[in-house]
Each structure stands twice: as C-alpha cells, then as structure tokens.
Amino acid sequence: MKVIKNYLYNAGYQILLMLAPVITTPYVSRILGANNNGINTYTNGWVTFFYLAGQLGISLYGNREIAYQRSDKYKRSKIFWEIISLQLLTSSIAFTAYIIVVMMFSSAFKVYFLLQALWIIAYGIDVSWYFMGMEDFKKTVSRNTIVKLITIALIFVLVRNKNDLAKYIFLLGFAQLAGSLTLWPYLRKSIQWVKISSWRPFKHFYPALLLFIPTITTQIYLVVNRIMLGRMAPQAAVSQFNFGDNIVKLVLAIVTATGTVMLPHIANKFASGDIKGVHASLYRSFDFVTAIATPLMFGLMAIAYKFAPWFLGSEYGPTGGVIFFEAPAILMIAWSNVTGTQYLMPIHREHEFTISVTIGAVVNVIANLFLISLYGANGAAIATVISEFSVTTVQLFYIRGTIRRRKLFAPIWRYLLSGLFMYLVVSRINEIMNMTIINLILQVALGALVYVVCLLIMRAPIVTQAKELLKKK
Template structure:
C-alpha cells in the first residue's frame, strides 16, 4: 500500500504541474508581454543548465543510496552528510562558474541572470532525494504543492506589469530556495550527527557522475531536436513542435512518476538481497504503466486535432498532427522508465542504462537529418518516437537475462485492443461535436468507461491487482 500511496502523491503533484501552466501562462504572458517573457525564458534556460550541473545526478543517486541504507540509522546518517557535502561543493563550483560567465560574457540581461542564480542556490539545499529514499513522498510532495500554490497566488497579487520582470524572477527563485529549505527541519529526528573527519564525500562523486551522464545526454538531444528543427525548417514549425512536445510530456509525467516512487523500493529490496521481490515488483510495475500509458496515447491521438487549435489558438492546427506522431513516446518512455529507472539504476547497472540513452540520442540526431528535411516538425516527432523506442528496446535487451520478456508483454495485446476501441469511439465523438471544456471532459469520461469495459471483457490482469488493492484498503 505504501507504493500505491506514494504513487498517488507523486501523480497528484504531476497533475498539479499540468494545471499550473493553464492558470499562470495566460496571465503572465499578458502582464509581462512577449519581450519580458522572452527574457525570463532565455535567462532561466541558462541557469537551469548550471543548476543541473550543481546537482550532478544526486537526485537519482541520493535516492538510491539512502534506500540502500535506510534500515541502519548510523549508515544512513553518514550517507546523507557525505552526499549533501558533495552537493554543496558541486553547487558552489557551479555558482562560481555561472557568475563568472555572467560578468565576463553577458553584456545584456546581466541583472536578470544574477537574480536567476537563486535556482542554483536552491539546488544546493535540495534534500528531497533523502525523503524519496525513505519512501516518504508525502513530505516532498506536500511541500512542493504548497510552495507551488503560494507562488501562483503571489504572482497574481504582486506581478502587474512588464516592468516587474525582476520581481517575477526573484519570486520564483525565492519560492524554489525557501521550498527546499522547508524540508531541513524534518531531519532532526531522522539522522544523527556525524564527525566531519569521518566523511568521505568524494567517494560518491563518480557514481553520481555516471547517473548524471544519461541525464545530460537526454537534455542535449532534446535541445538538439529544437536546434535542428529551427535550422532546417521554420520558426513556426519549431513553435508548433515545442507545444506538441510539452503537452505530450505533461501527460507522460503522470505515468513516469511511478518510476520515482519505485526506485527506492526496488533499491531497498536489492540491498537486502531479495531478488524475487525485485523481479515481482518489475512485472507489476510494467503491467501498470502499460495499462495506463496505452489509453493515454490513444486518447491524445483521438482528440489532438481539435484540442490543439482550441487550447493554443487557430495558428497551431499543425500541432495536433504533430501530437499524434509523438504520442507513441508515452508508451515507449513508460516502458523504459520501468526497465531503466526502476531496474537498471537500483541494481547498479548504470553503465547499461547510459548506453541505452546514448544510443537513443545518436539515432535521434541521425534520423533528424533525414526526417526533418522532408517532413519538418512531424519528422522531428517521428524521430523522437523512434529514438525512445530504441532506448526501450536496448534496455529490454539488457534485462532479458533476468526478466522474462514473455511475462512482461503477455497481456499487452489486451490493453492495445481496449485502447483502439477507445480511440475509434472518442475520435468519432470528437469529430462530431465542438471542442469546449465540457465536451473535453465528456470525451475523457467516455474514453475511461470504454477502456475499462474493454479490460473487463478481456479479463486484463491489472484488474486483479486493482481488486487486491481495494480489498486491502477495505480491510
């Protein structure tokens, strides 16, 4: 039940993250105006890059290591202070390099770049990985949600015109920093004091770096996607692809949030030598993400053509077509989140995980040269889907000696058939009624009912697991 509760906490937060842009973007874009919004986006994209180096894969690594040692308070305490000491050192280094770059190379927007540095400071005191390792997602999710809601309220109260860009940047930066600091008081009863002389923070540097490499590789090919599309096609195509990508990945986050929850659970089972629990957890998790990701994929395909111009504006009709081709990644990334985040990383097979991501990145770049040239933004979407499929296939190849692939995919056809029926019915409805918030909710409800009926008729295994959970809850 703990895993289920943690998933619901995490999935709930991902849904909040989906709702926030719907609430704030229309207001902020109008109040700040295109120029100020562009400056914020530009300066924040650079600081995000440095903040990523400040954390150096520690979110994943710290999560896993705390899970390994969580049953021994002394070992857990040493582990925490060593990793946090390393995080403070990498953050300090990143901040110094960032500020040097700002003073040496930035002739414009220097003030805004300096204000954005609060995000790097926030990264240095982020200890959410510790509570994730303990499988205590309630604290991190509740904290993040409260901070997010307060920052939204303050945005509406304090930000009134384009001259307040500095205030807006400082507001978001302080929200991140203060939000991360609010977790520290919870440490008092969880860890012990450790002599400084006994700490060996650099022993964690290379393992954390190995987890950082696939992270930065993924970020690089996401950026390269956009750079190649902007260079080989038009800026309009880039904008259309960018929004399609964001919408699809917002939906995807609801599925992949299970990976963050399962990582410490699997890592702890692995540390205790319970390999059978690791395998069973993987089978159940794969069944779950397959059963959820397939209807989400077909659902987006069914409504995207009408949803995109309704939500974004008539200028974004092509975004709907792009979403259809990119929606496949919801399933492929869901699968790789199980084999990669929930298996290869917890059982210390990071090298294989890195290879899979690197192969996907190389395939992505090579295919872009061909598909973007002939098909523009749709070509970039097809490339993204193919590269994510390759990542999943490579990871499946690496786990096939430990995990039976026939068991993993035994019931997948049931979810695909139910999803196809969902797609046909919702697509027909969508084509015959005007897109409104009410009709959208109606189509989602019909899709859920149709899909569940399909699972019941085909006796999908996920229903058995759901029945077990409900029985346990009632008892």
C-alpha cells in the same frame, strides 16, 4: 499498500511540478506571446545543463543510497551529510561557471540568463532525494503544493503584459528555490549530526558521476529539441513545441511517478537479497504502466488538434500537431522507466542504462538535424519518439538474460486494442463537438469508460490486480 500510497503521493508531486506552469499556460501564452515564451524556453534550456552538472546525478544516487541504509539512523545520517556537502560543492562550481559563461558570451538575453541562475541554487540545496529514499513522499508533496499555489497566484497578479517576462522567469526560479528550502526543517527529526571529520564526501563522487552521465545524456535529448529549434526555426516555433511537450510530459508524469517510488523499494529488496521479489515487482510495474500509459497516449492524440488552440490561444494552433506526434513517447518512456529506472539502476547496472540513453541522445540529435528542417516543431516531436523508442529497445536487449520479455509483453495487445478502440470513439466525438471545458470533460469520461469496459471484456491482468487490491483493502 505503502507502495501504492507513495505512488499516489509521488504522482501528485510530479503532476504538481508540471501542473503549475500548465495552469498558468493559457494566461501566460497570451500575455507574453509566442516570442517571449520562446525566449524563456531557450534560456531555461541552457541553464538546465548547469544545474544538472551541479547536482551530479545525486537525485538518483542519493535516493538509492538512503534506501540501502534506511533502517540505520547513524549510517543514513552520515551518508546524507556526505552527499549534501558534495552537492553544495559541485553546485557552487556550476553556478560560478554559469555566471562566467553568461557574462562573457551572452548579449541579447543576458538579464534573462542571469535570472535563470536561481534554478542552479534551488537544485544545489534540494534534499528531496533523501525523503524519496526514505519512501516518505507526503512531506515533499504537502510543502511544494503550498509554494506552487502561492507562485501561481503571484504570476496572475504580477505578470500583466509582454514587458513582464523578467518577472515571470524570476517567479518560476523562486518557486523552485522556495520548494527546496521548505524541506530542510523536516530533516531535524530524521537525521543526526555527524562530525565533519568523519565525512567522506568524495567517495560518492564517482558513483554519482556514473548516474550523472545518463542523467545529462537524457536531458540532452529533452533540451536539445528546444535549442536546435531556436537555431533552426523562429522563436515562436520553440514555444509552440515547448507547450506541446509540456502537455505530453504532464500526462507522462502520472506514469513515471512509479519509477521514483519503485527505485528505493526495489533497491531495498535487492540489498536484502530478495531477487524473486525484485522480478515480481518488475512484472507488475510493467503491466501497470502499460495499462495507464496506453489510454493517456491515445486520448491525447484524439483531442490534440482542437485542444491546443483552445487551451493556448489561436497563435498555438501548430502545437496540436506537436502533441499528436509526440504522444507515442508516453508509452515508450513508460516502458523504459520500468526497465531502466526501476530495474537497471537499483541493481547496479548503471553502465547498461548509460549506454541506452546515450544511444537515445545520439539518435535524437541526428533525427533533429533532418526532421526539424523538414517539419519544424512537428519534426522535433517525431525525433523525440524515435529516440525514446531506441532507448527502450536497447534496455530490453540488456535485460534479456534475467527478465522474460515474452512474459512482459504477453498482455500488451489487450491494452493497445482497448486504447485504439477508445481513440476511434473519442476522436469521432471530438470532430463533431466544439471544444469547451464541459465537452472536454465529457470526452475524457467517455474515453475512460470505453477503455475500462474493453479491459473488462478482454480480461486484462490489471483488472485482476485491481480486484486483489480491493480484497486486501
């Protein structure tokens, strides 16, 4: 039950991170316009590389290392102080490098680039990885919920016209910074002070760097779409793609929340030598994410073209195509989240994980070169799906010796067939209905009902898992 509770907390946290901008999106997309939103996306795309370089893969590494020493307060405290001191050092270097680059090379968007620097500071003092390693997600969710709600209110109050882009960028960065700061008071009861003379922060540099490589590589094909669009297409196309991508990633957060929860859980099992438990958790998790990701994918595709202009405004009609073409990435990322984040990472097979995401990044850049010039924002969406497919394929190849892939995929047809039938029903209803909030809720409810009924008829494994869970409850 603890894993399920942590999943719900983390799902809430991941959704919150994406929901804050999505709640404000209909307002901001109209107030700032496609061009200004494109500038925000473009400048934030560049700062992403610097704050990731500052964090140095510590988000995943720290999560895992704390999970290994969860039961020993002194050891986990020592690890915490070593890792956070390393994170502060590398983030300071990244911040300095970013400011120098902005002052030397930026001209048109210098003010916006400087405001984006708040993200580097925010991630430099972030300690959420400690609480994730402790499998304590409640604190992270509750504190960030308050910060995000205040930020949303301030956006509606302070961002009033196209001249308020700087205020908007500042508020987003400040929200991230405030969220990081509010977690520090909770550390007082969980860790103890360890003498600085006993710290060995640099012993964590190399293993954290090994996890930084796949992290930064993954971000390359998350951010490179926006940067390449900014170079090859109008700024409006960047914001049209960005909003579509954000909507897909919002839905995806429900699925990938399992990765952050299961990583410390499986790492703890691996550290105690419970290999059978690791494999059993993997099979259940793969079935679960497939059952959840499939209806989310088909549901988004069914409503995409009418939903985008209704939600974002008429200026964002092309975003419907972005959502439709990028939606299959939900299933691909769900699978690679299990094979990569939940399996390869906790059992120290980072090298194979790194190779898989590196191949994905290379594929993404090559696909973008051809597809953006042909199809614009839709091309970037298709390139995302192709790259995620390549990552999943490589990871499935690597786990062939220890995980029975046939067992993983045996029930998949039940979910895909149920999802496809749901898509046909919802897309038909969507064609004959006008897009309103009531009609949207009806379509979502109908789609969920159709999908669940199909799963019951086909006796999908997730149904059995749900029944067992209810009996235990």
